[in-house]
Amino acid sequence: MTHMSLAHYLQLVDRCWRSQDGVIIANLISLRHDHATSKSLQIEKPESMVERFLTPPFDEIVIYHLKCLYCISNKNYLEAYQQQSLLTQCLTKIIQSQKEENWSLPVMYSVCLDLRLLAQSAEKDRIGVSEKPGEILEKAAECLMGCFRVCAADNRSSEEDTKRIGMLALVNQLFKVYFRINKLHLCKPLIRAIESSPFKESFSLSQQITYRYFVGRKAMFDSDYKMADQCLTYAFENCHKLSKKNKRLILIYLVPVKMLLGYIPSKQVLEKYDIVQFWELVRAVCQGNLKLFDEIMETHETFFIKCGIYLIVEKLKIIAYRNLFRKVYLILNTHQIPVEALQAALVYLGQIDVDLDETECIVANLIYEGKIKGYISRQHRKVVVSKQNPFPPLTSLS
Incomplete structure (x- = not known):
């Protein structure tokens, strides 16, 4: 496969496209497959050769793929990403036009994964250039979202036919982008879409x-x-x-x-x-x-x-505070703990900048979170804890 001729490759692609073998096609246009290292497929201008073997619209997909291989072989990851982006947009239109079929979903999975990986490589190449960090990944997410919308819009109820079965794979790719560019708020509508999907258990x-x-x-x-x-x-x-x-x-x-x-x-x-x-x-x-x-x-x-x-x-420091204050409570053996005693314990363990007011604030947070049962008597500067289970087990907290 690594020494495949262009003619042989195109004939194989054409045969698989006609037989609607989505799994093999997914491999044949994957940047991670063995054929991607074949020098004979790394072509700058493959249009004329491709058009001899393939008919629209799939000829366009293969042209973009071969150009992408050429760019990668020259370590031009930004241009490779551009070609993969065009390929993804072209494939989205093809999948959208396949009203009653979903055999091309494996192709979509492969293409979208390659798009995200190339976007990450292109981002590294753009370090120090004027483009703001994350911009290429954001554009890649827009392409991925286009595929997601096509899948989500399929209203057929049969698991064997519907494109909605491909939603989760796309959501996972989008998650990986959004976490990388720190835009977690964009995950919320995607989570809602998956949680409301009738195919939630079928993924x-x-x-x-x-x-x-x-x-x-x-x-x-x-x-x-x-x-x-x-x-x-x-x-x-x-x-x-x-x-x-x-x-x-x-x-x-x-x-x-x-x-x-x-x-x-x-x-x-x-x-x-x-x-x-x-x-x-x-x-x-x-x-x-x-x-x-x-x-x-x-x-x-x-x-x-x-x-x-x-x-x-x-x-986790708040839990350490809770456990320290519990030790003070056990040592003093009283339900009215002086705030000064708690502050002294904090200072002894290196919290030298904590004054009485800050100590009270720490205790107030612990009480608010239910980690201590009690209240603060500000008049007497004491923490009055419950006589029953003043420090509830953490695993029982609501």
Whole structure:
């Protein structure tokens, strides 16, 4: 396949197009297939040759594909992206015209994946150029959205015929773009479309895992930790056991979500997936050791920022405060805890800039979040906690 002649390639494409073999066509116009490395297919101006073998409208698709291969061979990723964009728009029109068929969905999946990957490569090439960051990916998302609309507009009810069965694959590609350019608000209508789809349970497991992974991450950033836990747990439990890299990626977001909900991950799991940074964090949070917590945040700052979870992990500090104040309560053995005692514990653990007012504010947040049952007596500068279960187990919080 890597040494295929142009004539042989075009004959094969024509035969598969006529037989409506979407899976093979998807390979034959994929930038990730073996044929893409064949020098005989990397042609700057393939129009005349292609038109001898193929009829409209598919001849246009192949012309754009061959031009794209030529641009990639010359490492001109921006022009390659432009050709792939034209190819995607052309394919969208073809799929839209196929009123009673959906055999070309595998072709659409392949073309859209290549478009997103090329857009990412073109973005890297544009670093330092006047075009604003993310602009190429935004344009790619517009093309992807065009395909999504065609699929969503198909009102046929049969799972075998409808194009709506292709919606989730496109949504996942769009998610990957929106997360990369930090436009998570654009995910909301897509989630709504999938959740209301009558084919929600019919999508492939791999697509559902990817979908739940991104929905879980969005829920995490929206502070909807129960939804994040539900989605990320589904993704982790259903991800193939041999896909260790993907399971690790899911855990990087699932672990802080679980901890925010009061669940403690096992050291064995964290070691298995090479995210032991979280075990040090677990120790600091459980001990209420704010000094250790700050040291860990500083030590692993690069890791947390690179993963996009720094601010989420920082929120675990409130649980460390709760556990520290519980220790003070147990030591003093009183339901009327002086704010000065809590402040002294904070200062002892390195929070030297925290005054009495700030200490009260931390306690007020813990009470508001239900992590402490009680109230603050400002007149006496004391925290009056409930005589029954003043520090509720975190896992029981609503």
